Amino acid sequence: MIVVCPSCAKRYALDDARLAAGPRRLRCSGCGHVFVAGQQAGAAVQPGAAAGALALVADEAREFRDLVRRTLEALGCRVETTDDGEAAFRFAVERRPALMVLNVYLRRLLGVAVCEGLKGSPDLKRTRVALVGSVFKSDRFVRGPGNLYGADDYFEDVIPEADLRRRLARLLGRPAGAGPAGARPAPAAPGGRQARADGARRGPEPEEEIRRLARIMLSDLKIYYPDRFASAVAGRRVFENFREELAKGKDLIAHRFPDIPNRIEILAAALKEGILEERSTIGSDPAGSPA
Secondary structure, X not given: OEEEOOOOOOEEXXXXXXXXXXXXXXXXXXXXXXXXXXXXXXXXXXXXXXXXXXEEEEOOOOHHHHHHHHHHHHOOOEEEEEOEHHHHHHHHHHHOOOEEEXXXXXXOOOHHHXXXXXXXXXXXXXXXXXXXXXXXXXXHXXXXXXXXXXXXXXXXXXXXXXXXXXXXXXXXXXXXXXXXXXXXOOOOOHHHOOOEOOOOOOOOOHHHHHHHHHHHHHHHHHHHOHHHHHHHHHOOOHHHHOHHHHHHHHXXXXXXXXXXXXXXXXXXXXXXXXHHHHHHHOOOOOOOOOO
């Protein structure tokens, strides 16, 4: 059995026989937090149990997060938001939401790690989880992201609003047209256009969005190529070892932000900063690398 510390999300593998006699008190070796493992999950919120089900949207403050929040509210949910992975995990432990929509890249704790922690815990695995996708397309990988980490669904942040509503309703166990009595549908995007989380939307400045996409690019590499990525970071060869993948990211930036003359320089600087942060976590000497 996988047991997850509710304070720091550190995971432990325990023999089921140790928990057969009942719950046990454990002290986390990472943060010192004392918690109980093996509690029954009877108090967990059941997905789609009733109008007013609790949901959490964990993503950066942007138009797409607002769209998901409005859609869930139109489906009758009580919705809270965060952009922090550790806060998202603590929320799950303390509040037992029916649904969590997690960006794969969150501050302090990746959304995929939050998902894995939820699905590995008998107390939390009833919470449905949707992962929100990334720069690189899922068909590039042997396994689709929806099959990773136990997620119940996976979708890109460029998705037709009607499709988003249908998939969220399915996760909640409801018809797509369902909602609280008297509720109005979620507002459509201005002019009837598909709501999109790209550079053309209102929201963060282009420079901020480029830096966000740089972080997601590195997150994708870390998620899908963990051993190769760690080796490349330690050997200061990320740009060389992932030349093709990063070139696709540069093409995406050029397409989304054609009017930003220094877009590639902003991207390269953000990538280098992210690589340095990754290197610091594995204890290697920081050093620059050419873009």
